[in-house]
Amino acid sequence: MFESLLHHYNYWMFIGLMMIGFYAMMAKKNLIKKIIGMNIFQSAIILFFISTSVKGGGVTVPILEHPEGAQGGFVDVMKYANPLPHVLMLTAIVVMVATLGVALAVVMMIYKRYHTLEEDEIALIRRKQGLKC
Amino acid sequence: MLGETSILIVIIPLISAALTPLVGLAREGLSYLCTITALTLSTLASVHTLFRVLTEGTVHYGLGGWPPPFGIELVVDPLNGMMLVLVSAVGLIVAVYSYRGVEQELTGRMVYFYTLYLLQVTGFLGILITGDLFNLYVFLEIASLAGYALIAVGEDGAPMACFRYIVMGTVGACFYLLGVGYIYISTGSLNMADVHLLMKGLYDSKVIATAIAFILTGLAIKMALFPLHVWLPDAYTKAPSAASALIAPLMTKISIYVMIRILFSVFGISLFVELFPLNRIMVWAGFAAICGGAVMALAQTDFKRMLCYILVAEVGYMIGGLGLANAIAIRGAILHILNDAVMTAGLFTVAGIIMHRMKSHRLADFEGLFQKMPFTMSAFVVCALSMIGVPPTCGFFSKWYLIHGAILARQWPFVAALLGSSLINGILFFRVIEVGYVFQFSTPAHTHAGEGMNRMEEAPLSMLIPTVGIAVAIILIGFYNQAIVKHIIDFALPKL
Numbered sequence: 001m002f003e004s005l006l007h008h009y010n011y012w013m014f015i016g017l018m019m020i021g022f023y024a025m026m027a028k029k030n031l032i033k034k035i036i037g038m039n040i041f042q043s044a045i046i047l048f049f050i051s052t053s054v055k056g057g058g059v060t061v062p063i064l065e066h067p068e069g070a071q072g073g074f075v076d077v078m079k080y081a082n083p084l085p086h087v088l089m090l091t092a093i094v095v096m097v098a099t100l101g102v103a104l105a106v107v108m109m110i111y112k113r114y115h116t117l118e119e120d121e122i123a124l125i126r127r128k129q130g131l132k133c
Numbered sequence: 134m135l136g137e138t139s140i141l142i143v144i145i146p147l148i149s150a151a152l153t154p155l156v157g158l159a160r161e162g163l164s165y166l167c168t169i170t171a172l173t174l175s176t177l178a179s180v181h182t183l184f185r186v187l188t189e190g191t192v193h194y195g196l197g198g199w200p201p202p203f204g205i206e207l208v209v210d211p212l213n214g215m216m217l218v219l220v221s222a223v224g225l226i227v228a229v230y231s232y233r234g235v236e237q238e239l240t241g242r243m244v245y246f247y248t249l250y251l252l253q254v255t256g257f258l259g260i261l262i263t264g265d266l267f268n269l270y271v272f273l274e275i276a277s278l279a280g281y282a283l284i285a286v287g288e289d290g291a292p293m294a295c296f297r298y299i300v301m302g303t304v305g306a307c308f309y310l311l312g313v314g315y316i317y318i319s320t321g322s323l324n325m326a327d328v329h330l331l332m333k334g335l336y337d338s339k340v341i342a343t344a345i346a347f348i349l350t351g352l353a354i355k356m357a358l359f360p361l362h363v364w365l366p367d368a369y370t371k372a373p374s375a376a377s378a379l380i381a382p383l384m385t386k387i388s389i390y391v392m393i394r395i396l397f398s399v400f401g402i403s404l405f406v407e408l409f410p411l412n413r414i415m416v417w418a419g420f421a422a423i424c425g426g427a428v429m430a431l432a433q434t435d436f437k438r439m440l441c442y443i444l445v446a447e448v449g450y451m452i453g454g455l456g457l458a459n460a461i462a463i464r465g466a467i468l469h470i471l472n473d474a475v476m477t478a479g480l481f482t483v484a485g486i487i488m489h490r491m492k493s494h495r496l497a498d499f500e501g502l503f504q505k506m507p508f509t510m511s512a513f514v515v516c517a518l519s520m521i522g523v524p525p526t527c528g529f530f531s532k533w534y535l536i537h538g539a540i541l542a543r544q545w546p547f548v549a550a551l552l553g554s555s556l557i558n559g560i561l562f563f564r565v566i567e568v569g570y571v572f573q574f575s576t577p578a579h580t581h582a583g584e585g586m587n588r589m590e591e592a593p594l595s596m597l598i599p600t601v602g603i604a605v606a607i608i609l610i611g612f613y614n615q616a617i618v619k620h621i622i623d624f625a626l627p628k629l
Contacts, residue, residue, distance in 0.1 A: 048314060052314070091271055092270075102278055103299050105282075106292050122293060
């Protein structure tokens with residue numbers, strides 16, 4: 001039990017981070033804190049993908065030192081980390097940065113309208129103005 | 134002669150989205166023309182691709198010349214060929230319609246609106262056409278991000294509604310990404326066809342079960358399946374009318390398409406029906422969505438909000454139909470994707486016209502609308518009859534297949550929910566029609582003195598023609614439903 005926990009520590013850390021982010025998104029009243037939670041949540045997934053590309057000991061970055069070896073047709077894949085999750089996560093990071101940008105812009109709009117970022121205070125302001133929230 | 138048109142469907146709106154702000158610098162109106170041109174070309178390309186698919190079979194296109202399991206591949210089969218035509222056509226029609234609404238509601242921001250509009254359509258078309266799981270995530274996020282921005286610029290309260298949507302939508306997208314990660318770990322591939330082949334030996338793997346759970350939950354958030362629908366009514370009610378006319382009909386349908394693609398083309402039908410009780414869960418989720426959506430719709434006093442809850446109920450039709458897992462019900466669910474997108478587009482364009490003229494979408498402000506806008510309201514009646522499911526309109530036929538399939542599967546609660554929801558739709562829409570007519574009887578003072586009140590104030594032609602066009606399309610799809618089912622949908626059905 002303990003051994004398997006130790007062996008897969010990267011998965012446990014990713015689950016822990018993800019749950020911290022999820023908690024912040026759902027439970028925090030402050031909108032900026034929600035965004036921070038969202039970012040932790042996304043980063044956990046990035047770290048999970050990256051950790052899957054690791055292969056035991058002695059592997060290195062996938063840069064071919066001997067181009068003639070590559071042209072010969074065969075590259076020993078066990079010497080190199082899997083590059084695909086890294087590439088996928090570069091794309092995912094771009095997507096997440098864009099999400100963060102849109103979320104912050106929307107929070108700016110909210111602040112200009114209500115002059116607060118607390119969710120319950122905004123609901124109170126809207127109720128005072130006779131609007132449904 | 135035309136060569137490869139499948140890639141053009143996505144590329145043209147994408148490049149035009151970059152061109153639109155440049156063209157818009159010179160004159161604002163040019164951005165509108167740029168959007169219309171791009172979407173017209175994209176629609177033509179998707180129609181051409183659909184005909185090619187129907188004559189020659191599935192079309193494959195390897196991006197950058199990489200062979201499929203390694204590179205990203207575009208795949209068009211009858212199912213997504215039909216969806217591509219549907220989405221690009223609805224995108225085009227709503228774009229033509231949107232000009233006056235954008236001019237009024239988003240004064241001075243037209244260039245940005247059309248840039249985002251094109252990105253939104255690019256995202257939708259990309260989701261449909263791609264044959265790669267990760268690429269699908271990227272397009273899903275392009276569509277969602279453009280959607281967040283379009284919704285946030287709506288009326289008062291829209292930013293807050295949009296913020297909730299961003300938080301929930303991001304969770305949905307991340308769940309999908311995580312599920313894709315699990316699939317990648319266990320199969321080592323991201324190409325849908327390749328994953329399907331590699332999956333065969335892994336059906337009892339717990340990792341695959343987790344992947345299914347994550348992907349389906351993520352998609353359920355994106356499609357606003359009943360308990361996860363809370364972001365939808367606020368966001369779509371407060372969005373600008375042109376934006377809601379584009380996003381509301383298409384986003385939910387496209388998520389359902391993705392679910393069909395993942396369940397049938399990636400995981401395979403045997404996993405779906407035999408190994409998990411997934412189909413029963415889906416029928417009950419559909420049942421809950423229909424009941425919940427219909428009951429909530431009854432409580433609304435706002436027209437657009439009522440439409441949003443009807444949309445939630447409609448999602449239940451399709452999810453339940455897929456869960457019934459017999460050929461007739463799935464045929465009904467796929468036909469309903471087509472029908473519902475057209476009907477919802479019609480209803481939201483009507484809501485936009487009323488917003489344009491009356492500056493409101495509350496039901497109480499609808500008095501006397503039939504006299505003011507006879508053509509708009511006739512289009513509304515056609516859409517409403519189709520939603521209820523009255524025979525010559527297209528809504529009847531997909532409901533017929535769904536009910537027939539539910540009876541074959543002996544899912545009586547689902548049959549009852551389908552019939553009950555039709556009745557509730559009847560109540561909802563006749564309430565609107567009643568408010569629209571009742572004015573002339575309830576206030577006789579106006580008939581003598583207030584001649585001005587009964588003057589015709591029909592919508593501008595650029596809004597009216599697309600709306601009436603959608604109403605005509607509803608009736609035409611109804612008449613030609615046999616042809617659509619026979620030539621397109623029957624090829625899209627999974628082998629049962």
